[in-house]
Amino acid sequence: MNQPIGERASRGSLTRRDMLWLIGVVSAPAVLPTLSGCAAHPVTGEKVLVGLSEQDEINIDRKQAPHQFSNDYGAVQDDSLNRYLGEMNGRIAARSHRPKMPYSCRALNANYVNAYTFPAGSIGITRGILLEMDNEAQLAGLLGHELGHVNARHSAQRVGQSMVAELVITGVSLAVAASDRGSDWAPIIALGGQIGASALLAAYSRDNEREADSLGMAYMAGVGYPASGMSELMGVLVRQSSEKPGLLDTMFSSHPMSEERLATMRREASGRYAATGSASVQRERYMDQTAGLRKLRPAIADQQTGEQAMARKRLPEAQQALTSALKAAPDDYTGLCLMAKCQIAQNRRAEAQAYLAQARRVYPTEGQAMQLSGINLLGQKRFAESQQELNRYAQALPGDPDTDFLLALTHEGLQNRQAAAQSYRRYLSAVPQGDAARHATNRLKSWGMVK
Template identity: 25%
Template structure:
């Protein structure tokens, strides 16, 4: 079902973008920037993009490292983790590169992830999507929409079946040949970017072989193959480059950070989670002093509800690395979840001294202070986040509750009104904004903001149609 949502989202987007009088004109750099930005904004609005700061910072650092050793295109780049378990990555026009969570979980090291990203950067630098659009005279709008949607989607069986509806023999042959030409160029440039960035170039081939093995074991086609065709040819071509151009190239498997940490931040499906726990336990038995493995196992145990085991893993990790921010933060979050606010605060404050800018730590500290009854300190931490967008949280709620406990009713009603407004609870939001108005001095910026919110909600309420009257009962 989710893959179908992805497909239809991109299909509609493609039709909107291309079903215009200028669809057949040259596709300029400015056009690329505009399209890429619009796609990014739509994805962001639809919560398709991960808001995990650490994950996004990680892929951005890898991407920017590769960019520094590439022939940059004429636009800035944005690297983002895509909320999908599908094993895929894709680049849209204008320098937007997306890496699926599912792909991050299957790579064996950072170099393999960097290889995928180098390949996508090469697609973007070479303006391959722009080339498809400019050649659209040979395709009708429906076929073009199918190709573009497929390039962006990377879906599974349902999506690929849907894409097939848009193919006829001639168009399909042309588009596949065209895509394979793109793949060869992206591989040739990508492996160069990878090697010059300090990674070992064979990682690019290793990833393709992992995908081939995945296909054999799972009996399903990885979505990466659907959007990146000609895998056997690609492996042969890349191996020939390794034997000639990169025969003496060395390089590192990990440069930016440890991929095990990043994989621990991604929650897999239940069956895969048990499998991951088993793999981590086995790896830890061979290397019991490995902090990264202890941390990853703690996360897996926590996700499986094995709280005590998770805490033991974290304690062992802290004994080995007492100033590890990730481990300190995770210990604090786990103690907060178990109701031990004092210990939660202890560990979270240590994490905050290392990185005071982490939103997750800041939010958790606010919650810990609130749980301890220290509402003033809780409020201070919550207010630091009032302009931030948090995944799964509305900071206005926490701010409102803190003001309420401090008996500051004007602020309580105002922030609770903001929370309810976002929840689309118009009647309740209006009630609290009007209560806030009673406590607020006229002529102040806050009074103006409250009045504007009331006007907006009142207008929305008037626009909503009255509920249908009950059906007339037949006379007895």
């Protein structure tokens, strides 16, 4: 970059590359937990090194979960489905080793196939994976597995292990940041929705997975589901991963799957838990609760095609699939956001704005369309409107330093150097390193506000 992005923004000459950089800048959450030493494993009672106290787990969860859920296009706007998931999860969690954690569960509007949990038990299940399952016992297996991660405190342990590695090297606390900024296309791939889970969610070890499986099976069988629901779920996922490669990449990278896991669960279901085999899998109830979602199946399939085409830089193909998705479901929030991203990637900012405006109308409280709209308006030199959207976003999803960075650019556009400097400083106090931090520091230097 030969000219500062703030200057280019104020002249309205942001290139497509700048836009991608801005979008890339806003997608790497950072966690700075405090060291809290050893704790007893809640399940085995053994001492394990954990980097997080229970209060840390709750704080990280509260801070990060809303942002990740928004990355996945927010909770589905189907209250009865969310209530159903919440109640079911609550029932299983009540039988877990940490029944007092603040558990919650919602279906997310994302299309990729995955489920994840934050360390205090905020669980998200994508509509993509809900469509792959066909009975409640499988869902119970999925929830049991996620609850297993919370109960065995896998996030806290992982932070503990990486902190030790980090302490050896630098003697300072851990910083988590993993994103590929090298490629012009990395942000668009992230936009495609396949990536997104923060580093804290990524990659449990195989041992963690085994432990979550076996805890999960005990929990779900304990509330009366046939234990085979868990192995059935794994079978479905393994089969789908060969039929629809790509869609399950995130699932398998955050929860490594193996034949061995599947075989173990099958053995346990027909061995130790054989008595649960006569219980109902509750297929009808699951089908009733997901009826609304299943009506969207054709649109979701088109969106999945569109997302994969975007990830492969095949924009006309993506456009075609997303057009077809919107024909089938014109008011689908995810479909509208994806189409807006596809327009941004093709440098069609006015078109993108129209889709974002529609997305804002169909889901006024969800943050992602506000954020994209703020960035896209910035790209069109509509600084005051951009600022308005970004302020709304900051209200809906507080605590995101990237918003300060973007607000600084809008202040620059409005020739308000003092306010811009303030926003850059706020950004730097949260994110002292990286491309955007360098940019912020250079701006402050060029104004003589820091040495």
